[in-house]
Amino acid sequence: MSAADTRLATATGTPVGPADVLAAAERIAPHVRHTPLLRCDSLPGLPGLPGPSDPPGLLVKAEHLQHSGSFKLRGAANAMLALGADEVVAGSSGNHGIAVATLGRTLGIRVTVVMAAGAAESKELAIRALGGRVLRVPGGVAERDRYAKEFAARTGSALVPSSDHPLVIAGQGTVGLEVFRDAPELDAIFVPVGGGGLLAGVCLAAAHLPRPVRVIGVEPERTRRYARSVAAGRPVELPPSDTVADGLRGQRPGELILPIVRHRVDELIGVDDAAVLRAMDLLHRAGIAAEPSGAAALAGALRSGTLRSGTPGRSAVVVSGGNSAAVLAAATAAAR
Incomplete structure (x- = not known):
């Protein structure tokens, strides 16, 4: 066990660590796609992006292009x-x-x-x-x-x-592993939060980095179970939600995930449905076929002010999926 794994296991009491993410990347390689990390200059229409002579301010991890349509x-x-x-x-x-x-x-x-x-x-x-x-x-x-x-x-x-399973968390963490390898100068990553496995996995992938990267989780305003649980110091279960981001309707934080989030996540942002739909529209106009859940991270970045003109550094948002009703209808017809 590496020093990073030992420190995390001691701090969180969880049976999954950074080494598990590395093992997952090797195990799943024949079955998954290394999805592209799109530069901001390939995303026309997004507001407040740096000019051509400025350093990139936004990168998009295109997991909507993953086999099966999501991370x-x-x-x-x-x-x-x-x-x-x-x-x-x-x-x-x-x-x-x-x-x-x-x-x-x-x-x-x-x-x-x-x-x-x-x-x-x-x-x-x-x-x-x-x-x-x-x-x-x-x-x-x-x-x-x-x-x-x-x-x-x-x-x-x-x-x-x-x-909320060690193997699932580790596998989902390979999203972060790819982002950090493709953008070693990254300053912040925005991650949509449903069950929380992707957020926890990205946290584990960030543990080995030679420089600090801010990890920011983005939850629907109506289902902020991780933000509320961290604030309460205990797991908080919420009632069912009807948020437009149907993949982010989790009610209770994961038992394995919550300690990792509490230990490593830098910020948890809440976004309402209007913000998610606005972000999805911006992505669609830029040619990114995100579903509502997949647009939540961009909504969080917009709310945080990361995309304001003049914001220094480089940030990434994870577009976690693109399984809209229209996309699924075509895929369903092709699968039959």
Whole structure:
């Protein structure tokens, strides 16, 4: 165990560390795409960007171009490859389920996805088209995840959570690993926060960096469970939310994730639906086909003032997914 891993394990008590992210990158390499980190000068239409002679102020990690349409493939691949099970169950708002079903089809693994009542129908149809079985349950994300856990215990299926699992966190952390390797002079990274696995994974990836990078999580204003939990000093569970960012509707912080967030995250920003939709529109006009959840990090950067003209340094935003209803309809038709 490296010094960084030892310090983190001591500080957080978690069984996952920076070395696990490095191992995940090697394990999942044949199954994931190293997505591009787009420079600000390739994003016309975004306000307040530096001029041509200024240093870049914004980079976009284009995980909407990942296989399966989101970063979720990374955590799912790391868990499914390491577990080696022939049948898995996952609770998902959609993108994790699509990722698990995509891998299930490739690897010959039977997949069951548990979705809450309010999850997008377009994402359910995409999972089914990939050969996954979908079970709908009443309630929100918390009830969905409890049912998935019970289903795994009852059937003997391997449980592949969408975020709060060491293998999933490590796999999702490879997003940060790629960003930091591609932009070694980065000053800050904005990460959308749903279950929190991506945020925790990016924190782990940042642990080995030779220079400090600010890690900023962006939550929907109505579901700020990590901000409220950090402030309260204990896990806080919120009621189900109807935010437009359907992939960020988590109700309770992850048991493994919260200590990492508390220990390493520099700031947690809340954004309302109007800000998310504005950010998504800006990305679409720039040719980035983000879904609402995928635009949340940019909304947070806009709120923070990072993109104001004259802001020094370089920041990155993670566009975590692009599985809009229109994109999924085309993919579903092609999968059949």
